[in-house]
Amino acid sequence: MTAACATGPQKPPPPRTLLTDAQFEDVRATILDNNTGMEPEMAGRLLIEALKFVVSAARFPSVRIAPTREVDEGWHALILHTHLYTTLCSRLGRSVHHYPERPDASRHDPDVLTRTVALIEQTGYTPDAELWVGPDSSLVTVAANCSHTPVPGGCGPINPGNCATHGGGEKARRPVRQRGEGMDTDTAFEVYAAMRQHGIAGTVTPVTPDDPESTWIVLDAGGQDVTAAALARVAAARAQRVERGFIVTR
Numbered sequence: 001m002t003a004a005c006a007t008g009p010q011k012p013p014p015p016r017t018l019l020t021d022a023q024f025e026d027v028r029a030t031i032l033d034n035n036t037g038m039e040p041e042m043a044g045r046l047l048i049e050a051l052k053f054v055v056s057a058a059r060f061p062s063v064r065i066a067p068t069r070e071v072d073e074g075w076h077a078l079i080l081h082t083h084l085y086t087t088l089c090s091r092l093g094r095s096v097h098h099y100p101e102r103p104d105a106s107r108h109d110p111d112v113l114t115r116t117v118a119l120i121e122q123t124g125y126t127p128d129a130e131l132w133v134g135p136d137s138s139l140v141t142v143a144a145n146c147s148h149t150p151v152p153g154g155c156g157p158i159n160p161g162n163c164a165t166h167g168g169g170e171k172a173r174r175p176v177r178q179r180g181e182g183m184d185t186d187t188a189f190e191v192y193a194a195m196r197q198h199g200i201a202g203t204v205t206p207v208t209p210d211d212p213e214s215t216w217i218v219l220d221a222g223g224q225d226v227t228a229a230a231l232a233r234v235a236a237a238r239a240q241r242v243e244r245g246f247i248v249t250r
Contacts, residue, residue, distance in 0.1 A: 012059070012124045015051035018091075023084055030077040043074075049131050050074030053116070056123040058092035063189050065116040070131045114193035122189070182207060182215035182227060191218070191234055198237040202230050 019027065024047065031043040049071045057065060067075055078085050079098055089095045113132060120127045183191060185206075192204040201220070208214040218230040 012055050015048050015055070015125065018051050018055070018088060019084070023081070027074075027077045027081055027084070030080055031073060034077070035073065045128055045131060046070055046074035047077065048074075049128050050078055052120050052123070052125045052127065054078070054088070054096045055092060056116075056120045056125070057096045058089065058094040059123055060119055060185060060189075061094060062185050063115070063119055064112070065119050066112050067116070068113065068132055068134075111190070111193055111197070114197055115189045118189055118192050118196065182217045183231075185216065188216035191231065194234045194237060195230065198234070200230060200233050200237070202226060 016024070024044075028040065028043045028047055031046055032038055032040060035043070050067070051074075053065075053067050053071055053075065075098065078088070086095075113134060117127050117132050188204050188206075194200070195202060195204070195218075202218040203220075204216060204218055206214045206216050217225050218227045220226045
């Protein structure tokens, strides 16, 4: 058994239904205009993933996530249609702002990507795996040329920090933290991402299923609370990393 993240009862709207046919084609045309030679089918996939990202960010505003460059291209196109995007955010109940940074390969953090995919799954969507990969495995070249570093000192879709474009942005790993006997939402998704990455079994779930902002815990296959043990295993896994065939302890 691998790590799993419990999905709440409220299903999100299918991303394609968030826009009318005319709106979808208009935004897709913007993506195509900015990316000469791109196939319409690919442009549509980018837009669908951008919609999943925006919905997820609106539902879980405290979780630090970031899009891939491919998905960012779809997000850019959505934002360019200002009335459409404003209306969309209004329907979702929260504005999802875009805070770009200058590109910097050193800022890439695979944990952020894993956490973002986990959040989209928690929202109730199935991510398009080919479009949620690191910069070295990109499926398609896109015009989007900005970064989003959802860590203290970087930019996030809801709560931006000190953006690199404005002279800040030191990368930092946030520590695993607990709130009482459980975790807050942000920590829960970081722990889930780490559990999945390191093959740690368990289901990460909110204590109150209808309230994703409530305390989160980790359950084993029998439904027992194993939060403390899971956090200890995550901390131990993070304390080591494999580098050129050696185990390096931080």
